[in-house]
Amino acid sequence: MRIVFAGSPAAAVPSLEALARRHEVALVVTRGASPQGRRRVVTPTPVAAAAERLGLTVLEADRLDAAAAEAIAGVGAELGVVVAYGGLVREPLLSTPAHGWINLHFSLLPAYRGAAPVQRALMAGEDETGVSVFRLVPELDAGPIVRMVASPVPPLATAGELLETLAASGADVLVDAVDAIEVGTATFEPQVGEPSFAPKLALADGLLRLDEPAPAVLDRFRGVTPEPGAHVLLGGERVKVLALTRSAADPLPAGTARLVGKDAVLGTATAALALGEVQPAGRQAMRAADWLRGRGGEVVLDA
Template identity: 85%
Template sequence: MRIVFAGSPEAAVPSLEALAAVHDVALVVTRAASPQGRRRVLTPTPVAAAAERLGLPVLEANRLDADATERIVATGAALGVVVAYGGLVREPLLSAPEHGWINLHFSLLPAYRGAAPVQRALVAGEHETGVSVFRLVPELDAGPIVRMEASPVPPLATAGDLLAQLAASGAGVLVEAVDAIADGTAVFVEQVGEPSFAPKLALADGLLRLDEPAPAVLSRFRGVTPEPGAHVLLAGERVKVLGLSRSAADPLPAGTARLVGRDAVLGTASSPLALGQVQPAGGRPMAAADWLRGRGGEVVLDA
């Protein structure tokens, strides 16, 4: 089947590679190159880099305006495929391909509609997630589903880990969906159940709430790692938390970080957690034990 693929981040690359191996990808649409890193080097999206490697034509567009629509329609593609593109497909483009547009979403719809389904599911402490392939409609992530696959959430997975896992498994599910549409056997089923929503996370979402029990603190850490990143506040300054795990240490007051032997331990509303690496404001990543040692072995974090 002749398709147009729209995607931008690393999580979309497995789907592009899988589709390009078995279908005719007429055009890859991705967001424009942007400044990255401390030196702000202009860098193409991971999907743009993958498309170049695969020898596929690329359209860089941060929104699907009239010019982008004209370019896409001119390909004559019968189907549009979206995986984390980062922009909306609206009419008249939505109805332009013969078979419309489908989207690979990293949740079991209608749960966690929106931009951050993996992160929000982990913050909420979910034990099961998965992927859904659905037809795009004007309402956000509300279209009928053609393929869905559930999978358990690994106990220690961060959002980065889980997204990579779902990106890999979801690529195969997406190819199955496109194959079914191509051979006329696809069956779309309306979503069932009360939807929940997963808006994009802000920097403030990464603040660890140490007045919550340890499982909730650890769930938030996993959900916001690596982006937007977990942190605590000390004297109003942000200290990034790069490693956090369960601890067998004796309980500490919530919000207290203390050096216990050679280990850095963080108090919560229930059991303590072990601090791995931290990054103080303006500093480099370092062992949390070394950070505490330089502060007398104990700090009381901002409430």
């Protein structure tokens, strides 16, 4: 099929690569280059970089306005495919390709509609997730489904790790859906069940609430890692938490971080957690044990 592909982050690259192997990707739409990293170097999106490597035509557009819609319509695509583009497809563009637009979404719809399905699922402690391929409609992530595949959530996976896994498996599911649309065997079924929503995360979502039980603290850490990043507060300043796991240590008072032998341990409302690596404000990342050793072996974090 002749396809227009819209995507931006690394999670969309496996889908672009898989589609380019089997179909004609006439145009790749992605968000514009933006400052990245500590030095704020202007960098193309991962999808833009992949498209250049594949020799595909790229249109950089932060939103699908009239000019972008005209450019997309001009390539004569039969199908539009979206994977984490970061913008909405509205009419009349929604109806421009003969087969409309489909979207690869990283949840079992109608659960976790929105921008952060993997992150929110982990924060909620879900033990199952998956991918859905559905037809775009004006309502957010509400269109009928052509493919859905469930998979277990690895017990200690962070959002970054789980998203990488789903991006790889989802690419195959997406190609299967496109193949079915091409030969006319695709069947779209309405979503079933009560929807839940997964709004984009903010920096404040990364604050670990140490008055909660240990599993909830660990779920939040996994859900916000690597972005926007987990943190605690000490004297009003953020201390980034880069590694956090279960611990066999005795419980500590909630909000206390203590050096126990050679290990850094963090207290929650129930069990202790092993604090592996931190990054205090204005400093480099370091072993949490070294951080605590430099502060007398124990700190009481802000409530």
